[in-house]
Amino acid sequence: MPTARLRPALAAAALVGCLTAHPRVPAPPRPPGAPAFTPDVFFAGWTRGLGVLDVRLRSPELLCVVGYGEAQPDGTFRLDQTVTHADGRAEERTWTMRRETPTRYTATLTDADGEVTATVEGGELFIRYSMGGGLSMRQRLILQPGGQTALNLSTVFALGALPVARLNEQIQKTDARVPCAGGAGS
Numbered sequence: 651m652p653t654a655r656l657r658p659a660l661a662a663a664a665l666v667g668c669l670t671a672h673p674r675v676p677a678p679p680r681p682p683g684a685p686a687f688t689p690d691v692f693f694a695g696w697t698r699g700l701g702v703l704d705v706r707l708r709s710p711e712l713l714c715v716v717g718y719g720e721a722q723p724d725g726t727f728r729l730d731q732t733v734t735h736a737d738g739r740a741e742e743r744t745w746t747m748r749r750e751t752p753t754r755y756t757a758t759l760t761d762a763d764g765e766v767t768a769t770v771e772g773g774e775l776f777i778r779y780s781m782g783g784g785l786s787m788r789q790r791l792i793l794q795p796g797g798q799t800a801l802n803l804s805t806v807f808a809l810g811a812l813p814v815a816r817l818n819e820q821i822q823k824t825d826a827r828v829p830c831a832g833g834a835g836s
Contacts, residue, residue: 701819714830
């Protein structure tokens with residue numbers, strides 16, 4: 651019989667089934683001199699993301715994320731987002747980011763339990779944070795040629811290593827607010 655400390659790990663493993671983390675997708679070729687992924691530049695103004703959330707033991711769900719970001723007087727960058735689910739349910743979340751070095755950011759996020767770290771590697775942005783309850787998030791945003799679109803490949807892990815949810819999202823910069831009418835992706 652498993653010990654009390656092993657039961658949560660076994661239960662999480664049973665829930666994971668065949669869900670795996672995102673495979674390493676190569677970033678698109680970057681022309682010489684192409685800008686690095688800079689979140690406070692990419693997310694400045696309006697953005698709209700459409701994605702599919704795949705949570706173990708549930709049907710995949712469409713999500714739409716509308717965001718507005720701007721620099722703050724204290725030197726931070728604030729990104730307010732509305733996440734709309736396929737059933738019309740909406741959640742508000744806020745990121746507050748601070749650049750620590752040219753390639754490292756720290757942030758807070760309403761969904762995070764503690765500090766968020768983000769690292770830039772060329773045209774990619776890697777974000778990590780704890781969500782509490784033994785869950786953690788790893789995001790990989792890949793800036794696409796032209797700089798107006800990014801792919802967001804995110805995985806939620808239980809107990810640090812067992813993938814329990816994935817998000818594949820395409821984020822577009824927009825000139826104005828483009829709402830999610832009637833549910834995600836409408």
